[in-house]
Amino acid sequence: MLTHLTLINFALADHLAIDIEQGFNVLTGETGAGKSLLLDALSACLGERTDTNYVRFGTDKADVTAVFSYQDKSAEAEWLKAHELDDESGEIHLRRVIFATGRSKAWINGRPSSLSELKEIGRLLVQLYSQHSQQQLLEPPYPKHWLDRYSNFYEPAQDVRHAYSTWQKYIRQHQAALDAQATRKQRIESLELQLEELEEITSIDYKEIEQEFDRLSHHEHIMQDCSYSLTVLDEAEQNLIQELASVIRRLESHAGRSEQLAEIYNSLLNAQSEMDDATANLRQFIDRQSFDPERMDLLNSQLEIFHRLARKYRTQPEHLQQDYLNWQTELEQLHQLENPETLAEQVDLSYQAFLNKAQYLDQIRREAALPLAKHLTEQVKQLALPEAYFEFKFEPLEQASAEGLSFIQLLFTANKGMPAQPLARVASGGELSRIALVMQVMNAEKTESEVLVFDEIDVGISGGTAEMVGRLLADLAQHVQILCITHQAQVAAQSDQHLLVKKRQTDPASSTIISLAEEQRIDELARMTGGMEINDTTLQHAKQLRQLKFQYH
Structure with a gap:
């Protein structure tokens, strides 16, 4: 309460x-x-x-x-x-x-x-x-x-409402099956052709081959810039790694004399470690690179297929694989589409269930x-x-x-x-x-x-x-x-x-x-019955109204 x-x-x-x-x-x-x-x-x-x-x-x-x-x-x-x-x-x-x-x-x-x-x-x-x-x-x-x-x-x-809703759902499904019956075969044939056309590219990652083709197209510039960078970092007579090592040696003897110098010294040590790792990775990257004209031609052909199919189906090349999956799902649903006759039976059964409850x-x-x-x-x-x-x-x-x-x-x-x-x-x-x-x-x-x-x-x-x-x-x-x-x-x-x-x-x-206490209640009841002017008559009437409650209960 x-x-x-x-x-x-x-x-x-x-x-x-x-x-x-x-x-x-x-x-x-x-x-x-x-x-x-x-x-x-x-x-x-x-x-x-x-x-x-x-x-x-x-x-x-x-x-x-x-x-x-x-x-x-x-x-x-x-x-x-x-x-x-x-x-x-x-x-x-x-x-x-x-x-x-x-x-x-x-x-x-x-x-x-x-x-x-x-x-x-x-x-x-x-x-x-x-x-x-x-x-x-x-x-x-x-x-x-x-x-x-x-x-x-x-x-x-509520049972009747639910049964009615179920009956109406089967009616809609039955009608949809009848409507789909006419176009189902044509749509299946269309989907099968589309899936067959896209099947050869489903195992290829468009983003990966696009990036690889871009790298091979710029192979010469990449190698020039990487070689220059390696020289500056580690192979020149006055390279960055040697210069950084010299700076670290000079500060090492003073690191214990100042907290701020100690922080700088430690930061430079970390930078030296990062630079050594980057240089090693850069050298490894250079050693592994080679230009393969045949691979570049293959990638170019694959990209052309992606772009041609994307234009045909009015989508983006990177979306083709998802389209393939969507079409597969639709084709499976069409093959599993219930027979209108079976749905007609469900309409009758659901109507009878509704009718019994109603x-x-x-x-x-x-x-x-x-x-x-x-x-x-x-x-x-x-x-x-x-x-x-x-x-x-x-x-x-x-x-x-x-x-x-x-x-x-x-x-x-x-x-x-x-x-x-x-x-x-x-x-x-x-x-x-x-x-x-x-x-x-x-x-x-x-x-x-x-x-x-x-x-x-x-x-x-x-x-x-x-x-x-x-x-x-x-x-x-x-x-x-x-x-x-x-x-x-x-x-x-x-x-x-x-x-x-x-x-x-x-x-x-x-x-x-x-x-209100009891006396106050009498006054308020008198006001309600007699208006603004409260007199003996209205007060007596108010008391009688209260007595009726106690008599009744």
Whole structure:
């Protein structure tokens, strides 16, 4: 669960350190106080997109850290172990630093990490639901995805997608084999001729013969320059080796009198050794050289072959051997090309495998749809929709897809005696917000994440409906930790911890978040129900709202 958040120079926060409790936590505050501050900071720690607006005015960077506790053998524990990030503390520290330049850096348990790693661990730790989630209900794939998620059909749905992908792959291979059949024979003959033409040069290294030919072409100049060099080094009356030896003898007697002279003396000794080796190698090189006109003619012929073939195949001479290998590989592949008839059998087999998995998925979806629609109906009825009714409609697709055999719609009616119709066609905005809220809570019941964040999902409801939403969230908080931004006193009254966001008139302006004691909670609930003026009536109402929580639980 989320245990602590630290915000330094993040948006309106100069320095905030907040402890988060287990259970149902709410954030409230006046409009403009910065209620999204905490969630924005948490999102940054989970690897979400950030911008320079998060850096407090007048500072060069924002620094946020989120601390989570976790259980052994949980999904996040396995992830940490796989990435060698686990430690004995039993905690996960996610840190994000956002610079005013637009860059950001991230750490997991003190080790620099990528944003993709933050997102991976973040998905295991936290699920976020926002007030905009109701728009998802209107998207055609949503009912199917919601059904699969609630019913834990991830694996069979994934099996269908994989089987469909395999079937489509064999279809493409079969078509490619049919297309290749026509040109295969012609291409094989062409490759065989090309390989035969290049075969005689495959054992010859172009770079080596090019260098050897260049050396033979300049044989006379090379020998003249080498002979001159040998004379200067060792054979002249006053040669370099003798002169260097004389210098070394003169300095040898003084080397012990100065560290600097000793270094010079040793350097000259090394130079003498290098010069002796070079002279010996030069003499050996001269002795081994001979001009061979026949060898030069052979090399010239080989080079001409290389250049002629390079022009013919529009490549560089040094690339011909690699081209030869590539053509060999292509020829082998063409000889091994599967028979279209064999591939046609694989297409049929893979289609049957896909169909079996898709039919099974369609069957379990249909079986799960009826009780799920009934459960959804019961939950929504509690939110001032007493005549609500839901059902799933399965329409066979004209052509099977990776998602299955049926197009799945969620039908709804809010009025008794009226037939259920597609949700997007008949649900009002207020109805959609309540339906979305219930569906999110139902999904949250099935999530493996230990932290659920609800961002103003109770917009558009009030009174008894808001009270029921608060109860739903309070029940859910018996199993997971909940963090909820709300404007509804009826929802806030059901919480275990109440965090108040307040704006301070500093320069520049800043916000703070404080955990309210019971008396302070009554005052804040009174403000939420009665506006700026708090009187005995609003205070009494706030106390009654709190008493409802204890009565209910």
